[in-house]
Amino acid sequence: MALGEIRHIGVIGAGQMGNGIAHVAAQCGLNVTMVDVNPASLEKALATVAKNMDRQVQKGTMSADDAKAAQARITTSTSMDALAQADLVVEAATENEVVKKKIFAELDGILKPEGIMASNTSSISITRLAAVTKRPERFIGLHFMNPVPMMALVEIIRGLATSQETYERVAEVAQKMGKTIATSEDVPGFIVNRLLLPMLNEACYALQDGVADVKSIDTAMKLGAGHPMGPLTLADFIGLDTCVAIMRVLHQELGDSKYRPCPLLVKFVDAGWLGKKAGRGFYDYSSAEPKPYR
Ligand SMILES: NC(=O)c1ccc[n+]([C@@H]2O[C@H](COP(=O)([O-])OP(=O)(O)OC[C@H]3O[C@@H](n4cnc5c(N)ncnc54)[C@H](O)[C@@H]3O)[C@@H](O)[C@H]2O)c1
Numbered sequence: 001m002a003l004g005e006i007r008h009i010g011v012i013g014a015g016q017m018g019n020g021i022a023h024v025a026a027q028c029g030l031n032v033t034m035v036d037v038n039p040a041s042l043e044k045a046l047a048t049v050a051k052n053m054d055r056q057v058q059k060g061t062m063s064a065d066d067a068k069a070a071q072a073r074i075t076t077s078t079s080m081d082a083l084a085q086a087d088l089v090v091e092a093a094t095e096n097e098v099v100k101k102k103i104f105a106e107l108d109g110i111l112k113p114e115g116i117m118a119s120n121t122s123s124i125s126i127t128r129l130a131a132v133t134k135r136p137e138r139f140i141g142l143h144f145m146n147p148v149p150m151m152a153l154v155e156i157i158r159g160l161a162t163s164q165e166t167y168e169r170v171a172e173v174a175q176k177m178g179k180t181i182a183t184s185e186d187v188p189g190f191i192v193n194r195l196l197l198p199m200l201n202e203a204c205y206a207l208q209d210g211v212a213d214v215k216s217i218d219t220a221m222k223l224g225a226g227h228p229m230g231p232l233t234l235a236d237f238i239g240l241d242t243c244v245a246i247m248r249v250l251h252q253e254l255g256d257s258k259y260r261p262c263p264l265l266v267k268f269v270d271a272g273w274l275g276k277k278a279g280r281g282f283y284d285y286s287s288a289e290p291k292p293y294r
Pocket of ligand 1: 012013015016018035037038041091092093094095096099103120121122143144145146237238239242277
């Protein structure tokens with residue numbers, strides 16, 4: 001089946017990543033349909049795209065007319081039926097294999113046969129997600145970094161059955177969105193999270209073991225290792241639920257105890273302290289200056 005140029009992109013999940021993917025896709029001229037089960041997430045996503053594009057206009061990196069035109073290219077829906085005619089659908093829903101498999105199985109019956117499916121998963125097997133569809137050759141991993149409009153990288157992951165044509169169409173559109181590609185094998189965590197998440201998890205162990213307080217751990221890695229953000233701030237930014245989900249995938253699938261999620265990190269998630277998106281994680285974000293937990 002010949003695959004055409006990607007002009008219309010669907011995004012499932014309008015959270016932190018979904019709004020960023022919609023932003024860069026609309027900015028490069030694609031039509032975007034964003035779908036979420038939660039109407040409040042869709043409203044918040046549109047407001048975030050508008051706010052972030054306004055910032056680009058203030059900085060002079062985008063014209064006001066282009067920002068307006070880009071926002072007009074984004075439509076939203078709570079039903080996946082709105083994705084039927086998309087050329088590519090990128091799923092960016094919660095990092096949970098059961099949720100993602102359900103989405104792809106349903107989408108398979110809705111999306112036009114030549115439509116490509118992609119997952120923005122941070123760690124889950126692309127081959128396993130593809131296997132719930134009847135189009136594993138048109139299924140791929142497309143892993144953007146957070147925040148999507150700012151971060152230059154996208155990882156592309158071929159599942160066992162992904163066709164070369166699917167890879168080429170998706171690589172083309174990723175480049176059109178201004179991203180640089182790193183191609184990873186379909187292994188837990190791919191490249192970035194295989195290396196990054198164990199470091200963030202270790203920072204949680206350092207806090208749990210009383211090595212230092214939150215602020216000292218972050219300052220040490222910022223100034224001592226040249227990281228732009230301390231590891232606990234970064235974990236809050238990613239979402240602590242997403243961090244635990246990725247560590248569980250690394251732990252279960254690589255079978256090495258060095259990947260076990262830190263109990264303190266799990267406790268934060270159990271408390272609903274999911275990081276910046278929840279207003280509280282290793283820092284409390286209720287005031288202008290985030291306050292460290294300990
Ligand atoms: N946060 C990061 O730094 C980051 C970076 C790269 C990739 N990712 C991956 O991107 C995905 C999304 O992460 P996020 O940080 O945006 O999460 P998030 O919690 O901000 O948003 C998830 C969204 O998915 C929606 N959702 C849940 N179930 C759904 C369903 N069945 N159908 C439609 N929408 C549904 C929720 O309502 C929510 O709006 C995850 O797979 C995550 O691993 C996250």
